Amino acid sequence: MMSLISFQFFVFIGAVLLLYYLIPLRTRWVVLLCASFFFYACSGWRSFLFVLCAGVSAYFAGLWIEKEIAASGAADGKEEKAARKKRAAIPLITGIVILLAMLFYSKVIHSLIYMLADTPETGLSAFLIIVPLGISYYTFSLIGYLADVYWKKDRAEHNLFRLLLYMTYFPHILQGPIPRHGKLGPQLSQGHTFSYRKFCFGLQRSLWGYFKKLVIADRLAVIVNELFGNSAKYEGGIFLVAIAASVFQLYTDFSGCMDIVIGISECFGIELEENFRRPFFSRSASEFWRRWHSTLGMWFKDYVYMPLVVSPLLAGIAKTVQNRKGRKAARNVMTAVPLAVVWLLTGLWHGTGPDYIVWGIYWGSIIILTGVFAPQIKKLNSLLHVEAGSELWKKWQMFRTFLIFAMGRLITAPGSLKKSAGIFCSILTKWTPWVFTDGTIYRIGLDRADYVVVLLGLLLIWRISCRQEQGQNIREMVAALPLPLRWILYYGLFFSIILFGFYGPGYNSGSFMYMKY
């Protein structure tokens, strides 16, 4: 697989950009398609075939849905229309089932073969293991596409290759964002003229992403891996360092990757959806998930939550509850059940292990309970004379959300529920505050200089995020600076990556944390 942090990738991206802007406008999408195919094929030809199968299935399902929908529009009479609409659901369900089956095969067969076979690296077992790059991302994109065609929010793509491009577009195939065909498809298909401004903005954004990933995330990964990987060796307060490091590692790794892929796309003149909107400024769990990996949250909202809310089955259940327990209980059911399903699925999307299921339940419970007990919480706040609008209260809410997220990391980051529980107990029962002063933190993989780099890096991110929260456009501000100052900034960022980044021989910085999904 071609890593985003490799010599090959830089050569590849340079060649693709050059080619893209050299050939005629209307054929530029072909360059992107070939580049995406090449990029994908680098991860293995079997994966590539697997992806093609998924794409072709979605393509025909989309056309079939559109045909049935068109037929239902042309049908006479309400019953005829309804019958046609029902018939359109057949290709929709078929398409979704095929896509989910492929996702299931890829996710489950791997674990199954490892459970059954001694040497899965060889023979038939190895042949059967196919883990296509970004399978969760493109599967969700295609399901969204089919649903949008069914709901007439989008038109079916009549060109198979354009659909394949939408599906495999190389910058986003690794970690998202999960795009909507209606928004991304036309952008990919139409050629873009070279815009110096966009190109510079794109490079700038990518550079920022590499900074987050290589300077901060990969540096923090050292202590996270050491402390969670060898948790038996440590106890007490040192795990607080691991949890905090793991939170910032995940953020800088994932958002860094998003900056890289959005930046690269910008160089082609293509705008991808934002996936992060300063999540640590969130004041509640639900706001957090609107800011963190927002395209996944939006996908679940549009394609799971909303269909569930309006489903006749849930309406029936709510009605029964209303008759027995009253309107308030029915409203709670209407809120809680879809949310519970969404969070269970979100947990499963992140991983099939029990830790991820618990993680889903954890987040689901917090969000559901916050919704259900909202009136009581409001009452309690007024009893305690809490000024909801005060800065202090807002800061506390942000800190509280951070703690909730950190607790969530404790569930999944150590690798198993047993480990997580052990670490949690160790933090509560072992009082070891001296680890922060006796030099222990310098013996877990990073030295003083590394911590300084991490802290300065996080401080920089924090300052920029604060400005962005205040509505300032940092990129425009930078663009408005005099040329020498701007160049100093760019060189500074570039050389800080070169010097302080964790990359090169001996470092495995090629992979991103969200790439396994």
Add this chain to the structure above:
Amino acid sequence: MENSKQTDKPIKNRYFLRGLIFVIIGFLMLFCLQTFMIPRWNYPDFAENISYSLHTFYNQDKNKDEVLFLGTSHIQYGVSPMKFYEQSKVTSYNLGTSGQPISLSYYLLESAFETQSPKVVVLDASGLFLPEERFETAWKYVIPCMPDGWNKLRTMAYYAGVTGDRSRYGSKCWTRFFNILFPITEYHMRWKELKQEDFVDRFADNNNVFAGQFVYTLITSSGITADRMNEIAGMLLGDSTGWTDEFFGMQNKTSSEETVLYSTAIPESNEEWLRKIADLCNAHGSELLLIKVPTIQSPVVYTSAWTKNRSEIARKAAQEIGITYWDLLYDANLSLDPETDFSDGGGHLNYRGANKVTQFLADYIPEQYMLERTDDPVYDNNMLLYKKLSNIARLQTETGLPEYLRLLDADIENYAVCMACCDDMKAGLTDKAEAALAALGLRTDFENVLKYQNAFIALIDGGEVIYEGTSNRRMERLLTLTNQEKILVTSSGYKTGARASMQYRNVEYAGNIRGINIVVIDKETGRVVDQVVFDTGDENRQTATHFNMLKNFNEYWLYEKDKGQPGSE
């Protein structure tokens, strides 16, 4: 198409130019930065100071060297260009580097021919048998030191191809090429350990006083003779099938496989490289001489052991190409002593062994190839320091007490010598040794006054005896050198603690084992240059144990360069 042309108009020349300038400045800064980040390989005891050696070579005047020595660490340790010059007045340079594959020898020679026109190129044959892909570091040490240019790029490309894990042009190779082209990718984490010397001296006129040789004074017996080495090799060559018989619970499993314990085959491409080197020499009017610097080590522990089988195969390869071959282990009588002339169990020659080899070559090569013998001002200038260091090296490799004391006496005005007895120094003290001690100016009556298991302390500074004393009780004296520095010396015989201590600049230097403990301080630099114990407490078995302070002589030279900043002490 027309539409495309219309929409591409915003690509302004101004922007293009600006982008180009930005990239060029960026690259310049990057290359500048990585110059400081690459380790100089000149740190004490590290990679045999390849960087200094090669930089000195490339900074030399053009067409200076008459002879070039090339090959692995065997030749790097085993041939002294300074001794060669001292002996023959012929200038030469040693381009040997650790684990140098023959393909790297070729590229080094190619770059050498850009500035030098040696009449003779001497190549050590051990590289012929080295699988070139195995010694990745050999390439990584050398390439950054090569002068920038087309040849360096070609060397990088070859390195990337040959050491890549996949196919020659696979993705790993590109990554390796990228990493060697921009070594900062590998060394950027050194930002934490950068020192002043990483920034200064970088472009200074390097001057390696040893002309590329790595002087090593450690004496470690090879433990076997050349005959025994060949005998063992014969056993290994006859055993080509490995088998294992195991029990897993009740289940018995027997397996066998073809494994080579010792190989005498030249890897496929290496013969071709030898031919290429010969052609390259021909093209530049140089003679190629293939030699083998002696090593004697068991093939069981050292896969590069130089056996007769290898020697014959190398001879055959040389004959086929039409070049002269001299095996200095089997063809020449150098009187090498496996006990004292090797540094690391027979793997490399030490200072003594290197002198014997160089002497032979200095007699043979200029005569055979009719080389011009001239005085070279740079070599003559270096000779002063070289001789001083040679004297130290001789001290460090001397194993007999009388001889050692005579060497000290010959150069006594340059040294401060401190002695302390531990346990006993009387029982095995010979008349010769007593005479040599007296020659140093010591007045103690070693025959009658110094008794069995007495303490003894002496300090001689620049030939002047500052203090000497003996006692049947523990002695502790704070002595002052002529430069006012202090040494705290303790000596006690067996009955009073059996201990010797010599603390100088707050560091303990005494070996603290039975016999006469000696510490030698270089008066000019104030540096301890030798630390040895001669066990004269046993009349039947006298041994010398050197605790070498200057295993790495380039370290001393660096120290000389930056006076007052001791290296590894």
